[in-house]
Amino acid sequence: MLKTSLFAGAFALLVAAPAFAEIEIHDSYARSASPTAQTGAAFMMIRNTGTEADRLIGASSDVAARTELHTHLEGENGVMRMVHVEEGFELPAEGEIAMVRGGKHVMLMGLNDSLEQGETVTITLTFEKAGDIVVDVPVDLERQDHGGMMDHGNMNQSGN
Numbered sequence: 001m002l003k004t005s006l007f008a009g010a011f012a013l014l015v016a017a018p019a020f021a022e023i024e025i026h027d028s029y030a031r032s033a034s035p036t037a038q039t040g041a042a043f044m045m046i047r048n049t050g051t052e053a054d055r056l057i058g059a060s061s062d063v064a065a066r067t068e069l070h071t072h073l074e075g076e077n078g079v080m081r082m083v084h085v086e087e088g089f090e091l092p093a094e095g096e097i098a099m100v101r102g103g104k105h106v107m108l109m110g111l112n113d114s115l116e117q118g119e120t121v122t123i124t125l126t127f128e129k130a131g132d133i134v135v136d137v138p139v140d141l142e143r144q145d146h147g148g149m150m151d152h153g154n155m156n157q158s159g160n
Helices: 002-016
Strands: 023-031 039-048 054-060 064-074 080-084 089-091 096-099 105-111 120-127 131-138
Touching: 023 120, 039 054, 039 064, 039 120, 039 131, 054 064, 089 096, 105 120
Parallel strands: 023 131
Antiparallel strands: 023 039, 039 096, 039 105, 054 089, 054 120, 064 080, 064 105, 120 131
8 A cells, every 4th residue: 555655645746746847959060260269159059859948058067267158149220249148048848949159159258278279168058947068179270150250359348
């Protein structure tokens, strides 16, 4: 009788548990505009295979003094400017966030060392529900996809 009650209780908890976001990271890479650049960026596809929405709310890395979530917005006269997105990015259930050049990305500011081709940088992505996910991101300085080369070194990073 006790065994049946324990099993029934465990089953009830399993069924009642919320469906959490299940996060997958694909096609990640990091780069900087030049070997002497003080900034770099990481790009990736973030997929939520779960049935509950989540939100990417932060990022951190030991390779830079500051790590932030950024995007590009069109300002006056059609000039694009990069801005820090403090509220993060919505990740819908069974949806994805495209972190691409010229769009959403992880900004690495105040690099401790230059990003070298073939190295790997570790970035921790923080989600509201899924928590921290550590990603080893390869440095690929030669990659030219997602809108061509973006020089982060000359962009207005102040948000003004």
